[in-house]
Amino acid sequence: MVAIKDVAKRAGVSTATVSYVLNNRESISQATRERVLQAARELGYRPSVIAQGLQAGQSRMLGYSWKPSLPDQYNPILDRFLQSMAEAATRHGYHILALPAPSISNEVEVYRELVRTNRVDGLILSATNRNDPRIRYLLDERFPFVAFGRSNPEWDFAWVDVDGSAGLRLAVEHLLALGHRRIACLAWPASSLTGQHRLEGYMQAMAAAGLAVDSSWMVRVVENDYEGAYQATRQMLAMGEGRRPSAIACVSDLIAAGALNAATDMGLEVGRDVAVAGFDDAPIAHYIRPPLTSIRQPLAEVAERAVQMLLALVHGELPAERQVLLEPQLIVRASTQPG
16 A cells, blocks of 8 residues: 655655645645645555544544344335435445444443544434433533434433434325224333334324223334234234224334234235235335335435434534434335225
8 A cells, every 4th residue: 555655755855745635734835735636646546544543533434323123124214314314425426434333331331432432533423212311321422413203301411313203104095094993902001102103193093083991902012013913913913803803003014014914814905904004115015915005104204304413423523403303204005005
């Protein structure tokens, strides 16, 4: 590799002079500047981005840590968010340092080490929840961060989120427009803030339609637990013609896949005998049979907004918006349409 000393030797100047030229110091004469640049071109010298960042007191790295999915599960939304975030960071001259952590407590330790060693200029969080210890730690440290998701309403921090309540409300309103009145919901545990937001949309849409919710139609399953969704759906659909739900709104696409397959295994035609809607519009929604009606999250916009907000904080500026709630989109497919 060509070093700065090689450029200095070729140009007949000191390494300090080369550094001044490459960093656009005005005290260098035009003739010397041109000689140094010519030597750099001839040698194919490329300055170290890391070294430049250290001189500027910045790493030009943004940290992101997340809990890896279990072998029998997957989280395509966070995978797509990571890709979108990396692309957004690159457009702004930064890179993402991605560090998986098996638990929230491990993640706090990861952040503590990154903050202590100045490895990153700021952090992006996802899968946030109430009383989130990561957010509390970063607020106490006054370290720049932005979250994909909300937490305690009294905590003042920068976040971008998708309106899950509006999303599930769109799904239920779509089912109501098709004539369904016995609409069930497969929800996440009450401990999930994201799940609670989505469940609120279901309850709001049913209340607005003047429909009472049968307690047996609202079942909580472990987050992204396909098997739990499958078994819960079989139990609901075994209630009998007059009571079983004619439609099921689900808080994720993997949950919806469990519901869809349970209905099919019971001899029901999804779309005609029972409608199923998901949330996230994961890639699998296009390929399962029948294709799944789902709620699409604007993940590219979430990532771009989060990166912009974080870079403003990193540079000591106030973002134009510090708390952004984006609207999702209903994508209608055959799982809710009679054949």
